[in-house]
Amino acid sequence: MRFFAFVLLAPLAAAAGDAAKGKELALARIDGGCLLCHAIPGADRPAGNIGPSLAGIGSRLDAAQLAQRIEDAARFNPDTVMPPYGRSSGLYGVAPRYRGKPLLTPQQIDDLAAFLATLK
């Protein structure tokens, strides 16, 4: 019982993301790729418009809600175009080098969520 409590608490403990690291990741050329689809305040190059602008997203969703959407947006909209950044199961035809690995680590997702929550 104590063991299960520990397992359940572990992700919550990690939920304290680093907004500065998250900003770096969100605006990075390669790593996150957020800018390919979303406009993000503070970006220094052309952003895509496949997804909505993330300006003001922090006033609509908190960090935990944002993390869930980055992790697997399909939970909220099965038709979503957004890749599941925290899921590695239930995918088809994944190239061997990426198999079993999500696009981002849980820590990176929490960092991103912490940054996005500041966009009010």
Next chain:
Amino acid sequence: MRGLLLALVASSALAQPHSGSEFASAEIRRLQASDIENPGMLWVDRGAKLWREQCAGCHGDASSMRGAAVRYPRVMDGKVIGLEEKIRHKIAFDYESDDLLGLTAYVAMQSRGMPIVSEATDEQLSRGKSEYYRRRGQMNLACAHCHERNWGKRLGGETLTQGQGNGYPAYRLEWQKMGSLQRRLRACFFGVHAEPPPFGSPVLLDLELYLQKRASGLEVETPAVRR
């Protein structure tokens, strides 16, 4: 309801195809329009020479090939055969070799300006269609997510196209050379972190057959210039 809506969107997308050229910069369109400046013509010249040396004996002048490219890929004896597969005669040229790209481009260019025709039945198209709508790779994206639902929108600084194949083989600036539609399809597989099927594999050929259906009515632009 959502299924019906998607089907309506899908059918309207099929009814109104747009060539990649429409999304290209003025500079790229100018390159493609000039046979003197179009870098793909280097491969076409190579193909013309090969034609004279290796093909003309049986097939005569290349003008006899006018109209051939608009009807490939096609289904023969239950198998999808693309223009490249036909020209290879099973083994004569390696996939993506300059010789095969050159010959294919030279033959396809005989049909330049002619509208693409799909003669495939719904049953023959069904495999390629399901591949087109199948989510795949670590990014969990289907062809349709970008090229049907979001064409015209921007992916970073670039505009998403419908992914039409009417200009292939094409000279692609990113490759700094000519490449086949199969190579371009494989590039999208790499892009979504999916395992790319080998050249000549059923998945790529089925997709090519279905893309030809989606391109019906567009003019052959080979050798096109793409970014």
